[in-house]
Amino acid sequence: MIQSASLALREAFSPAFRSILFKSVGLALLLLVLLGVLVQTLAVKLIDLESTTWDFVADLLSGAGVLIALFFLVGPVVSLVAGFFQDQIAAKVEAEHYPGDPPGKELPTGRSILLAMRFALLVLVVNIGALLLLLVPGVNLIAWWAANAYLLGREYFEFAAMRFLGEAQARNLRRERQGRVFFAGLFVAAFMAIPVLNLATPLVASAFMVHIFKGMNGSRRTA
Template sequence: MISAWLLALAQLSDPRLRRPLLLGLGAATALFLALIVGGSWLVASAASGGGWLERVVDALGAIASVAVAVLLFGPATLLVAGLLLEDVAAAVEARHYPGLPPARVSGLGEQLVAGLRLGGRLLALTLLALPVALLLPGFGWAVWLAVAAYAYARDYAELAALRRMDLAAVRAWRRRHRLTLFLAGLPAALLALVPVANLLVPVLGAAAFTYLAIRLGPAPRPARAAP
């Protein structure tokens, strides 16, 4: 689990990742700025009724808007990851698993639909945990982190594994490795909370879970290099 993220980090300098990395950074930046604008509107709308919530919003100011944007950034990254997955996965496989047979390559429309579907599921879970995170500092953020880690693990793993398994096999695989995948989702959830670092989540998440899908799945492992 840790090794998958370390390998993903180490591969950021790979020339084969340059294009998806630049596209991912650009798209994630645009989405994050849009979420800050949307978060400002959402916070202002929630406080329009007056009372204690309005006083809290007045006290927090822009911090509340940024917090909402950070918490909603996760679902947006799945759309970006869905569009970048093929390029990222191809780079991971070329570097670590060059002997694998060709994977099933999905079209742009299929990638977009998958990203929207999985992003929508993560958005629903995030919105359920959002009031707890905002109203109960500490405990609420721990709840959000657990929910986000579960959602990242489920959705990134599905995006990556569907390249080499059918849906029934992917679901059985997820159940068999649910704890490992959940733990692998924690770095994604934590990175999503860190401004600037969260822009790397789409590429790093796609790379880390591609590695896990191959290492834990039915595909053969690469041969070890001789010492």
């Protein structure tokens, strides 16, 4: 698993993936900026203390709150963005490292986007829960890491598996190997906690889970 994680990290930032990296990071940044502007605009409109000084303080505090909120929104945003690029990432990994295996099949566009939206909503709910636990030292970080490890491991693994299996079969395989998938998810969640680099989560996680799935099937990497 460590070797697969290391390989996925190298691949995500390699020249072969540069185009997808720029597009996925750019889209994630655009969505985060739009969300930040929206939240800040709503906060300014809702907060009116009828005092220039206190309004200024409130603006500063709300700005800090928006930054904290955006940290927790990175997960849902990159999860949504992943739906647009996962097939491209998986296809490149499969072609480069498993050329002897039959290539995976792309999910229908509509189904892929629907799954990405569902995934993003689940991650959003989990991160809101973690945000509410912010005042409990240590607990919120542990809860955030464990919950995201489960969700990220489940979704990215099932996507990699669904390129070769039906949805029900992919889900059953994930349940059979849930321990391994969860530990793989811990790596993805840890990566997503790193500011700035976490914008590349779709590339790293998608490539990583292709290797995990292939390893379960007994496929051998050529490099």
